[in-house]
Amino acid sequence: MPGKHKGLSCKEDALNPQQADDLLLVCISIRDKFIIGCLLLAGLRVSELAHLKRSWVNFDENNITVPIRQFCACWECTQKRDGEWRPKTKHGARTIRIHPQLRSILEEYLYSHDGISLTRQRLWQKVKQLANQAKILHNSYPHCLRSTCAIELAHRGISSASLQYLLGWARLSSAEAYVRSDRRRALKEVDEIYT
Numbered sequence: 704m705p706g707k708h709k710g711l712s713c714k715e716d717a718l719n720p721q722q723a724d725d726l727l728l729v730c731i732s733i734r735d736k737f738i739i740g741c742l743l744l745a746g747l748r749v750s751e752l753a754h755l756k757r758s759w760v761n762f763d764e765n766n767i768t769v770p771i772r773q774f775c776a777c778w779e780c781t782q783k784r785d786g787e788w789r790p791k792t793k794h795g796a797r798t799i800r801i802h803p804q805l806r807s808i809l810e811e812y813l814y815s816h817d818g819i820s821l822t823r824q825r826l827w828q829k830v831k832q833l834a835n836q837a838k839i840l841h842n843s844y845p846h847c848l849r850s851t852c853a854i855e856l857a858h859r860g861i862s863s864a865s866l867q868y869l870l871g872w873a874r875l876s877s878a879e880a881y882v883r884s885d886r887r888r889a890l891k892e893v894d895e896i897y898t
């Protein structure tokens with residue numbers, strides 16, 4: 704959409720907390736839980752989810768680390784990137800704290816799989832299918848789950864700088880758009896001042 708802030712367009716399609724819970728609840732298989740959990744609870748980009756390996760996750764330190772680069776034999780990386788996958792920007796290489804709800808999902812799924820082995824297109828279809836099952840009527844796609852993760856962190860009072868780092872944005876303004884316009888957080892802060 705020309706002239707429109709990229710982060711904001713996804714923000715408008717983000718799920719509310721009830722929809723986010725419903726979406727997690729319709730995931731029956733551990734693979735579906737893994738897909739939705741990585742997008743919704745870790746805020747990964749769909750390309751990052753498609754390339755996540757067991758080696759990205761450090762359970763001892765409770766972190767997921769998106770590497771600077773990774774050899775990859777998928778069609779897209781072979782055709783377009785000389786067999787090397789990289790995050791969208793250099794800021795995409797980052798370490799993310801594992802959400803408490805995501806940890807057991809990662810442990811179970813990665814115990815027997817070294818990644819998702821699905822293309823970005825298939826992941827889009829999967830998100831749409833699960834959102835339909837959860838009766839989420841508005842437009843649902845992987846990026847709006849990432850956006851939902853950013854909104855939740857903003858609600859809980861994260862700073863713009865930390866949000867920028869965790870979501871792997873190149874610009875601070877992407878994070879500020881979330882933190883600045885958070886109604887629930889603003890009211891909570893005012894309540895703390897008034898009491």
Ligand SMILES: [Zn+2]
Pocket residue numbers: 754775776777778779780781788
């Ligand atoms: Zn690849």
